[in-house]
Amino acid sequence: MKLKRINQINAFCERNEVIQLYKWLGTDKVRYSDNWRNRYYTFVRGGRKDRISISGNFTYGAALTEFERYINGKNDYGWNYHRDNRSEKLEYYFNGHTLYFEVQVSQSINGVWLNIRYNNFKETNNCETMSKRFLVRSNSTFADLDIKQYFEKNILSKYLFAPGLFRNIQIVFNYTKKEAIEYYKKHCAVNRAQNEFEAVDSLKTLKQRVCKKLNILVECDKTEKELINLLHTTARQKTRKKLFRFPSVWELSEMYSSQYDDDENMESFVSEIESDYPKNAIFI
Numbered sequence: 001m002k003l004k005r006i007n008q009i010n011a012f013c014e015r016n017e018v019i020q021l022y023k024w025l026g027t028d029k030v031r032y033s034d035n036w037r038n039r040y041y042t043f044v045r046g047g048r049k050d051r052i053s054i055s056g057n058f059t060y061g062a063a064l065t066e067f068e069r070y071i072n073g074k075n076d077y078g079w080n081y082h083r084d085n086r087s088e089k090l091e092y093y094f095n096g097h098t099l100y101f102e103v104q105v106s107q108s109i110n111g112v113w114l115n116i117r118y119n120n121f122k123e124t125n126n127c128e129t130m131s132k133r134f135l136v137r138s139n140s141t142f143a144d145l146d147i148k149q150y151f152e153k154n155i156l157s158k159y160l161f162a163p164g165l166f167r168n169i170q171i172v173f174n175y176t177k178k179e180a181i182e183y184y185k186k187h188c189a190v191n192r193a194q195n196e197f198e199a200v201d202s203l204k205t206l207k208q209r210v211c212k213k214l215n216i217l218v219e220c221d222k223t224e225k226e227l228i229n230l231l232h233t234t235a236r237q238k239t240r241k242k243l244f245r246f247p248s249v250w251e252l253s254e255m256y257s258s259q260y261d262d263d264e265n266m267e268s269f270v271s272e273i274e275s276d277y278p279k280n281a282i283f284i
Contacts, residue, residue: 010111013111016063019063022060099120113136116155136150206228215237217242219242242280
């Protein structure tokens with residue numbers, strides 16, 4: 001007999017009248033009402049008295065028979081745990097940390113469902129023994145369903161990032177996707193602050209080195225590259241000097257034109273600016 005596909009099984013369970021009757025009888029509204037099918041009656045079987053209900057025995061048995069006839073071509077329900085239940089254990093590792101899932105796929109009069117049984121991931125379980133169920137939608141047969149592939153593509157992807165940095169953060173700290181992103185942003189902010197601190201500290205060290213090696217105090221803002229170039233190209237000064245940045249030609253021209261209309265006083269103007277600096281000044 002050709003095996004039914006999972007989508008076909010789910011559709012059958014949704015439209016079969018006997019199965020739907022049993023499900024309806026099991027709803028809270030009907031189960032706790034005075035419906036005669038849910039009352040318990042005394043039956044004598046083999047000399048023994050049993051209290052059983054119509055819905056819990058006869059209706060349930062009829063629903064199972066309908067299900068068995070559809071998936072296996074038989075009129076009598078032959079319950080087979082290993083045929084109707086398949087499970088797989090999945091683990092995801094990073095740096096000594098593990099997220100584990102025990103996934104079970106079951107077929108019954110309720111259709112085909114995937115259950116996350118035992119796991120240690122807090123978003124799918126608040127405790128390790130709580131089950132989370134998902135209706136399986138696939139054109140595969142129940143026996144041929146690739147549980148790992150289906151779980152990772154259709155379910156796990158909702159909770160875990162694809163393999164990479166963000167998933168590694170989730171595995172190490174057992175974080176949700178949102179928590180992993182927040183952690184990453186916070187970590188990047190800390191790194192940026194650390195890098196800025198290290199840059200300032202490095203600049204301070206270079207200035208101290210220029211002073212010690214070249215006998216020059218750096219009195220202006222200089223980049224690391226400029227200070228390193230100074231160390232490589234300048235000889236040590238016999239007396240303590242102070243390093244200043246002298247105005248550029250364009251800046252001098254701008255300053256001069258704001259005070260004079262011609263070029264006759266340029267030389268004296270430059271000398272005047274130089275006189276504003278200390279006698280031990282040197283310029284870049």
